[in-house]
Amino acid sequence: MTEDEAVLHANEAFYAALNAKDIVAMEAVWARDAPIACIHPGWNVLAGSEQVMASWRAILANPNQPRVVSGGERVQVEGEVAVVICREMVDGAPLAATNVFVRETGAWRMLHHHSSAIALV
């Protein structure tokens, strides 16, 4: 598996956890050592595992949370950090996402997620 493939695998694990509404799998996606952050569509910045994981618990517990289909991934690995930029489709609406990963004990773990709506103009 190339480094890019390993990063894409981590990126897929994030969307798989989201769509499975599996909070344990979601927690496993995120970095343990580095301070994490998250910007959900339209939300303010969430910083630190307490805020970030509370948001995921709420999202994954929401019975109306639609599936998120990701695609068009672009991967950029720079040393111990990797940036994935991708599209998301949520309930027919397109979004753009930035997913930053950091290598911790050999595994690519999510450091930051930023997703926002694409306004079709």
Added chain:
Amino acid sequence: MTEDEAVLHANEAFYAALNAKDIVAMEAVWARDAPIACIHPGWNVLAGSEQVMASWRAILANPNQPRVVSGGERVQVEGEVAVVICREMVDGAPLAATNVFVRETGAWRMLHHHSSAIALV
């Protein structure tokens, strides 16, 4: 100057170039070697210096482009990459931004910018 300060300095140079509507200064902010990307508020992903710089030329040439005031910066340096998460105020509207920098020949240069509106709920 600490590493965090050097990253914040690069982050400030980005907003200074934007507010000065100085395309030469804006080009100097961005990475030369690494493939850059940009997600403006509501826009689709722009990838590569041609697309990214064309967008900045259009934005900086727009006489109605308001000032962007940044604040609340959080810096995370991981080796050769740094992530700045900050707030932006544009024409009274709050946005959240992710700015990723990469170290190139000793200088922190922007690899990716993602900015999106915060919907007040």
